[in-house]
Amino acid sequence: MASNAEIAALANKVLVSNYRQAPISLARGKNAEVWDADGRRFIDMYAGIAVSTLGHAHPRLTKAIADQAAAILHTTNLVYNEQAVRLAERLVNLTKPSPNSPPVLSRAFFCNSGTEAIEACVKLARRHAFLRGEAKRTRFLSFQQSFHGRSMGALPLTGTPKYWEGFGCDVERVTHCTYGDLSGVAIALDTKPNEYCAIVVEPVQGEGGVLPAPPGFLAGLRKLADQHGALLIIDEVQTGIARTGKWFGFQHDNVDPDAIALAKGLGGGVPIGAMLIREALNAVLTPGSHGSTFGGNPLATGAALAVLDAVEAEHLVERSITLGAHLGKRLTEVAARHPSLFDGERGLGLLRGLIMKPGVEARMMLLAARNQGVLLSVASERVLRFTPPLNITESLLDEAVSLVDQAAASIAAPAPESTLPTG
């Protein structure tokens, strides 16, 4: 087997250089432990950016994938496959506010990524307005620092201008409001009446810095969307599938969205995306108006079914709450011990972040943690993000936090007065 260095050298010649990649090649894993090509062990506290819901090599998921591969991998959407239909049924049932009420969202469309799920939502909103004869309703409202993907349909919604540069994407038809500020949204909607087809929002801004919506924000958006004839689309790509301590992030605010986008944690590492919609919107995407070759294939949907089974059987929604609270408490202690580096912590469930002091780069902490054997990701340059597998053992979680504490100690030597930023 090739070494980390050999793999990195080859990668630098043959991969498009659009990523800033660590010189590490991960070869195998178990629960929240992973080993690289040189045999070095790390604790995986990012889980493929909130993807590996069940950690690595989970027996139930591994078996479902192997069994499905042995039966049939791909069928096309010209026919049905039972896995996709069962997954749709399971997902819509998870949107029931209580066991006896009807599901909020009753239909599923499957695709292969978060971006594609958002793309489907964008097309849904545009065509919904079009079919109502409202040709001028083409504008979207999203939020500054939001992340909704990088395709030409999703990119304008993403509220980070550096991602737009040079792509000629149509940001003119999107208004980016301040996250958490309902009055700003109301003003934007009032300023261009009958122009907005949808509001698109994350329950917790993930890439934007692990920023949970203030309580009541999503419910307030629901009211405003209704008053202005716009759809409310909730991007659950990072927050969905128990990550925040509920099946879906919108359930913290008890709102009824018109559509949600899912991906990351849904397949536990097998690529899959989904859009769930209200029954009333089912007439919008008629045959031929949207589709995907791979979307809903039995390998991906079979894997997602196994993820949902394991989340239920292992009580991972509850675990996301309890372990998330534990992680939050431990990270608050780390932040308090290194006040020159951190401004505290925030998050919901097992989507959490250590906030860096202004002027301290999160990447520096990321590298120090990696040197200690902990894999983390950075959100918005200012936040060190923790998205461990939902089934991470408590001892691995505690070990990881201790190593992050040591990493902080290794770089927290107080800066001399003269190097502090002035003015």
Ligand SMILES: *Cc1c(COP(=O)(O)O)cnc(C)c1O
């Ligand atoms: C990651 C992410 C996306 C994009 O998903 P991809 O699978 O990378 O296309 C969209 N929205 C949110 C909130 C995300 O976190």
